[in-house]
Amino acid sequence: MPGSHAIKNLREVDDAAVKGGFSENQEAHFASGALGTEATGFSYLVVKPGRRQAFGHRHEAAEEVYVVVRGSGRMRLDDETVEVGELDAIRVAPKVTRKFEAGDEGLELIAFGPRHEGDGEVFFDFWVD
Numbered sequence: 790m791p792g793s794h795a796i797k798n799l800r801e802v803d804d805a806a807v808k809g810g811f812s813e814n815q816e817a818h819f820a821s822g823a824l825g826t827e828a829t830g831f832s833y834l835v836v837k838p839g840r841r842q843a844f845g846h847r848h849e850a851a852e853e854v855y856v857v858v859r860g861s862g863r864m865r866l867d868d869e870t871v872e873v874g875e876l877d878a879i880r881v882a883p884k885v886t887r888k889f890e891a892g893d894e895g896l897e898l899i900a901f902g903p904r905h906e907g908d909g910e911v912f913f914d915f916w917v918d
Contacts, residue, residue: 795824799833799899811843821904830904836862836891845888845915853902855879855889860896864889865916888916 802818811817816835824831830851836842845865855864861874865888866881873879873889873896881887889896 792825797823802833806843809843813837814840814843826904828904829901831901832899834889834898834900836889836896836898838891838893838895841890841916842888843913845886845912846909847886847912848883848902848905848908849910850883850905851902851908852883853881853887853900855881856899858897858899860891860894862889862891862896870916886912886915890916 797820799818799820802820802823804812805817805819806812806815809817814837816833816837818833820826820831820833821829830853834842834855855878857873857875857877857879859875861872864871864873864879866885871879889898
């Protein structure tokens with residue numbers, strides 16, 4: 790049945806960090822379009838060794854789950870900072886601002902949750918020191 794499934798290597802999905810000018814810190818492969826998802830947001834994120842993501846973000850309605858597939862680091866969730874490592878799954882409720890920082894070996898994550906167009910808000914001044 791046409792359209793019943795899709796397969797795409799996540800490393801082959803365009804890196805939005807290059808387009809956004811953030812490739813010094815990270816990669817961001819937003820795969821929903823490449824997979825043709827209708828209701829699920831899905832991405833492969835890489836934070837380079839010793840770096841933080843260029844900005845934090847939050848959602849008004851979407852709950853997200855992040856799974857660390859390689860490496861370790863820290864994650865800022867509003868005012869709390871937590872350690873994260875391989876195969877940790879982190880659920881983040883709507884309205885919680887989040888941002889990742891990689892350890893010495895870098896940090897690779899899969900993120901997924903429901904798609905809500907226009908639901909994201911970006912914060913460039915979140916978790917700076």
